[in-house]
Amino acid sequence: MSRPKRADARRNESTLLDAAAAAFVDSGVEAPVRDIAARAGVGVGTIYRHFPTRADLIIAVxxxxxxxxxxxxxxxxxxxxxxxxxxxxxxxxxxxxxxxxxxxxxxxxxxxxxxxxxxxxxxxxxxxxxxxxxxxxxxxxxxxxxxxxxxxxxxxxxxxxxxxxxxxxxxxxxxxxxxxxxxxxxx
Amino acid sequence: MSRPKRADARRNESTLLDAAAAAFVDSGVEAPVRDIAARAGVGVGTIYRHFPTRADLIIAVxxxxxxxxxxxxxxxxxxxxxxxxxxxxxxxxxxxxxxxxxxxxxxxxxxxxxxxxxxxxxxxxxxxxxxxxxxxxxxxxxxxxxxxxxxxxxxxxxxxxxxxxxxxxxxxxxxxxxxxxxxxxxx
DNA sequence: TTACTATACGGAACAACGTTCCGCTTAGCC
DNA sequence: GGCTAAGCGGAACGTTGTTCCGTATAGTAA
CATH class of the missing domain: 1.10.357.10 (Tetracycline Repressor, domain 2)
Structure with a gap:
């Protein structure tokens, strides 16, 4: 068993979910990854670490x-x-x-x-x-x-x-x- | 009224239609423009001169x-x-x-x-x-x-x-x- | 408090796409 | 044979999703 996730990681994940949800409402589920990252004030790399692919982000939302x-x-x-x-x-x-x-x-x-x-x-x-x-x-x-x-x-x-x-x-x-x-x- | 199209242009248009039809059968209507151009032995620019957008090519086919x-x-x-x-x-x-x-x-x-x-x-x-x-x-x-x-x-x-x-x-x-x-x- | 390291981050870089643009080529006419 | 409008090729641009890696930092142990 690995250690629990770092605090900043947990925080970012939740921020990302909110940002994605908002982006989906505004621009649909096809909202570009970069837009979602920008909304969350985060780099695109961070999205992909939490959600291996866009589909996983959609599922999570x-x-x-x-x-x-x-x-x-x-x-x-x-x-x-x-x-x-x-x-x-x-x-x-x-x-x-x-x-x-x-x-x-x-x-x-x-x-x-x-x-x-x-x-x-x-x-x-x-x-x-x-x-x-x-x-x-x-x-x-x-x-x-x-x-x-x-x-x-x-x-x-x-x-x-x-x-x-x-x-x-x-x-x-x-x-x-x-x-x-x-x-x-x-x- | 402008002059009739040049012979090579007419030839290319027909070659393109054939190439596009073949590409659509092989790879579906979403076949990349570059593939169709390659099939026809033509540059992508030539496609766009004959068919302003991919949709026009599909219509023509x-x-x-x-x-x-x-x-x-x-x-x-x-x-x-x-x-x-x-x-x-x-x-x-x-x-x-x-x-x-x-x-x-x-x-x-x-x-x-x-x-x-x-x-x-x-x-x-x-x-x-x-x-x-x-x-x-x-x-x-x-x-x-x-x-x-x-x-x-x-x-x-x-x-x-x-x-x-x-x-x-x-x-x-x-x-x-x-x-x-x-x-x-x-x- | 300090130092160390696994964890996480940012964003440049890549590949694939549709589309545009422009320097070169060539068909058709005089 | 030459002139010119028409046509051509493909490099280049802007937009995607995704990958990668040098840098920063949270959490811990000293």
Whole structure:
């Protein structure tokens, strides 16, 4: 076991998280590393020591909210009138999260190496929840069992791209059509 | 009116189109400008003289196919059993086009300046067709009139992102759920 | 208090990208 | 054969993410 981190290191890490969060709000998740460093009054090297890649910084900033979303799944399933309704509500929760973080949806789908950890984190955390909701809806006979959780999550994520910047595009509408379409396919 | 283009210029333009098409097939539409120039045995400056921006090159390469897609709309409407069926077929045609061009869907939604002309070209050409199909389906009472053509096209485009690289994600399935969902909303 | 060292820092430097610019070349015409 | 507008190549610029290393300092032991 190594010694605990130095005090200045701990301080910088927290400063960086705040600066990143602020930068993401102002300029989206694609805010340049240099901007974030400048905001925090820190060199770029410091960022990379704390967060091996930009994706890790993004994860650190949003971890709490992703976890909250994951935990909401079972809760919705318990108190919703039907599994399909719970699935719909949960997906809308996910959509809300994505489109309030400028550009997160886009970065999430990016297949550029370096965003793998981001991809992985979201999947690890949310895929099981989605699968559970889907299974419940399927065994209630509300949807076909052929819907794959990964495909659905990825599709929802894709639909959210650009929804925060383009006033003529509202991902929520399309997501709801999609959810409707899932049910009709049931029988 | 200025003189017609010089022979070498015309030759280079056509060589560039071929080189770009080949590069897009090999490495996707995000193929670096330098690669395309090298393939054509030409300097990068030559590309930019013929095509002010990368987006213009992409448009030039795919123009024919976009036009073909646009023209297929009215034809499908004429020979399909119902407007909703025609809409579905046409959207699948659009999806086929997008997912066979590596990364085109992604670039199409990119809001980075410089891709505006690409955005505009697709919209100019395809939006009216989509709107016509939607209107026909709406007045046949098959779908709600509230579906906006732009939103639908953008959503379909989004769904196609990554469908060519990720073996576990097939945009076609989700697009079909979406199309189904459109009808059910008619009630 | 002082001295020592692992830890952490800053920012120059690198590679890859789209794009611009300009000195040289050449096609087409008189 | 020469003149000139048109066209060309590729170095150079500005912007990315990321790496690297000389310097500074926190924490500890004397």
């Amino acid at each position: 949003y971890r709490h909210q992703v976890d909250a979303c994951a935990e909401a799944g079972p809760a919705l399933l318990a108190r919703s009138p039907s599994p399909h309704a719970a699935l719909g509500e949960w997906l809308n929760l996910f959509v809300d999260f994505l489109i309030t973080k400028h550009g997160l949806a886009g970065v999430l789908q990016s297949d550029s190496p370096g965003f793998e950890t981001l991809h992985t984190y979201f999947l690890d955390r949310l895929l099981p929840v989605c699968a559970e909701l889907l299974a419940a809806a399927a065994s209630a006979g509300e949807i076909s069992g052929g819907v794959k959780a990964y495909e659905l999550m990825r599709g929802i994520g894709n639909l959210c791209i650009g929804s925060e910047t383009d006033p003529d595009y509202n991902a929520r509408n399309l997501v709801n059509y999609l959810i409707t379409g899932l049910r009709q396919t049931s029988e | 795919y123009r024919h196919q976009v036009d073909a897609c646009a023209e297929a709309g009215p034809a499908l409407l004429a020979r399909s059993p119902s407007p909703h069926a025609a809409l579905g077929e046409w959207l699948n045609l659009f999806v086929d086009f997008l997912i066979t061009k590596h990364g085109l869907a992604g670039v199409l939604q990119s809001d980075s300046p410089g891709f505006e002309t690409l955005h505009t070209y697709f919209l100019d050409r395809l939006l009216p067709v989509c709107a016509e199909l939607l209107a026909a389906a709406a007045s046949a009472g098959e779908i709600s009139g509230g579906v906006k053509a732009y939103e639908l096209m953008r959503g379909i485009g989004n769904l196609c992102i990554g469908s060519e690289t990720d073996p576990d994600y097939n945009a076609r399935n989700l697009v079909n759920y979406l199309i189904t969902g459109l009808r059910q909303t008619s009630e």
